[in-house]
Amino acid sequence: MLYQFGKSVKIKNSINRPSIFKCEVNVIIIDKAGRVLLRYLMEDDIWALPGGVLKKGQLLEDAAKAETSNQVGLRCRNLKIFSIYLNCDSYFENKVYDLKLVYVCKDISGQLVYDKAQGKVSLFFDIKSMPGKTSPYIRKVIDDLTLRYEEVMSW
Template sequence: MGDYIGDLRKFVGTRPIIMCGANVILINSQNEILLHHRTDRDWWGLPGGAMELGESLEETARREVFEEVGLKCGELKLFNIYSGEKQYYKYPDGNEVYNVTATYLCRDYIGKISVDLKEGRDARFFSLDRIPSNLSYTIKGTIYEFLERSQKGNL
């Protein structure tokens, strides 16, 4: 698999681009969700990332979860798709993106959490009443929507 975004950056520099990707809300048997602590910022987020050429969104979600936290996803259920102004992100290196992100729910996974230290400091499950306050701003809305739908029993 290549590095599509890296190759694209050679042509456009740090200017804003539209970046498609996927992330996953992994839910354990205690109804806790897995959050991934990023290395580039002191933020917790969902495991996920950018789509590579030829991948489906589901393949992106599975690959990114495995690369970042070492878990293999089984069934993925589409939760929502996020795009627009709230999905703007400027990386510490100056690269700017407008994310279009498919978020999936997954209760069916195998493996043991193993964090890729190039991308994350930690990954662990949090109870829904103990979500850290330092969430990545591009996924805050996703987490809040998940919490609201969970409370209403709409999942």
């Protein structure tokens, strides 16, 4: 069973349909002005949070820090767990469960990478004026952040 906001979610498994878990991390980066960083994925024409898939043997927090540094050029410290999401209906007829751990980081350093030619475009957005072109998963994370914004800002 998986827990999200106090609710349990049962994961179905059958003999004919083996389950595979894909584990990802994402980071909600919030600057001193309270804005949220999103990166533009040119190939998909959507905005997303920094993050990626865990490599074998990699720790969750290490993966979050490495992906953020690689994708947007920022170093994250003092990551806090925001939520866990499970998407079990988007890949290969429910054979792959996409488990995503989302962190929040307000303690950042480094230089934000902006290289349009390389497809590295990242911008900070006000929580009330986020871009419309996001995946349903990112939209859910943003909606959850909006509901918990005051709480998160007090961390």
